[in-house]
Amino acid sequence: MAETTNVVIIGAGVAGLTLGNLLLRNGIGCVVLERRSREYVERRQRAGTIDSRGVRMFREWGLEEVLTGDTVAEVEGGIWIDEEELPIEFDGDDNSDSVFCPQQVLVRNLTDAFLRDGGDLRFETEGISLDPEHGVVRYGGTTITGDYIAGCDGDRGISRASIPDGILTRYSHEYGYAWLSALAEVPAHSSGMAIHSRGLAGLIPRGAKNSRIYLQCPLDATVEDWTDERVWNELEARFGRPLTAGRILEKRLVPLRSVVYEPMSYGRLYLLGDAAHIVPPMSAKGINLALNDADVFARALIHDPSQLDEYSETCLRHIWNYQAFAVWITDVMHNAGDPSYEGEFRKQIARAELARQFNSPAASRLFGELTAGVN
Structure with missing residues (x-):
């Protein structure tokens, strides 16, 4: 079976489903392929906070509904140093829009919104292979040719692995x-x-x-x-x-560890989320970097596809800024305890x-x- 579409999205995590919803609502055809089952994807328990930037992004796209549901509205936060509590107090001028929303809740909400609006989401698509130069994706007996491929399948996915040796530079810190x-x-x-x-x-x-x-x-x-x-x-x-x-x-x-791959594109393939970068969990920024990648890609494709030539450079400026913060907060919080x-x-x-x-x-x-x- 041979199919064509504008964008083939590999991976139904936060990056892939956010991108799918943004494209679908703006009339750009896309197919989301996920090798795992829907039950497995919606039960993965990971990041829990969407920062102010991410919340504003969903609002601007008319998708604030995905931030509601099985969330924890009120959470008291604190830091303990050698068993002494240093409570975190917010002043009256605090206008932070950050929302506590576990990943499984966000993914479930994004899935429901995408399917409700008529999105094409295919689970259990084992054996996916990519031809990034020609925009061809194959699985089972199906071949899909897209104008673009969005690789949103994580650090160990097939998307980045399909890029030939010698193209990407890997920067890492252990x-x-x-x-x-x-x-x-x-x-x-x-x-x-x-x-x-x-x-x-x-x-x-x-x-x-x-x-x-x-x-x-x-x-x-x-x-x-x-x-x-x-x-x-x-x-x-x-x-x-x-x-x-x-x-x-x-x-x-x-x-x-911290990892960044550069450039974030090759041929018709563009890398989003963990497929392109990893931040340590201490920074609580991984999910928000994925949202920014999806936002940058969608805006370029919707308004002026030629802007995708700058996709990697645009995202990397933001990514390195977050990496700098991640290294700082991780070192400070760990060095302050165990010498x-x-x-x-x-x-x-x-x-x-x-x-x-x-x-x-x-x-x-x-x-x-x-x-x-x-x-």
Whole structure:
């Protein structure tokens, strides 16, 4: 079967579905292909906050509806340093539009909107292959030729892998430690990060019934090292207060790193989201970078397709700005606790930086978004 369309979108995550909705509402034909099932995609539990820029983007496109639903409206955020709470207080002039919205909620809402408006979304499309030079995508017995291909299938997807060797430059930074990330069946009415000599810890809401736990650990740690009992004991030790324990649904180790691929296009293929860049979860910016990529691509295609020649350069300016922030906040938050990575001098410098930041109302808003939305 041979088909044609304006844009073939690979991946039904935040970037792919946002782009699909923007194009569909502006009369540009597109097909979204996703190798996983709908149930799997809508159950992935990740980032939780859409920053002010992302919220304004959805409003401008008439898609604010996708930010509603199974969200946590009121979340108290705080930072604990050596068991002493430094609550985050917002002043009366705070006009932050950021919204706490877990990824699975946003993806479900984007899916519903796309299908309701007549979008072509195909799940379980195994065996996808790309010809980026000619805009051809194949899976099963189907061949789709598009004017453009939008690669929104993540860091390990087929889109970036289809670009020939020698085209992309990979820039990366390894932080030297990992996070144990665990999803627990426990409602979290407060959201916070704990800075402790044993390492950083986090407890972040993921919808009304679940919470995400983060524990800094060495790169050579294994999931088997972390029994459920040890996870809860370590979390309580780093926060310095009793916590309500519950069933842990999943665990994984996440080595912290920053990655950028340049350029973000080749032939008719354009990379969006994690296919082009990774930020450490501490920055809570991964989902927002994906939204910006979709916004830039859609605006260019709708208003003047020749602007796609500048797509990579336009996005990369924004990406490197966010990467600079990600490196800063990740280093400060980790160095302020465990001195075994960078030493006692860097620990004291990081703590002085945190003390200076907490005297700033703008910093309070920043840390409020971080403690609610770590990826």
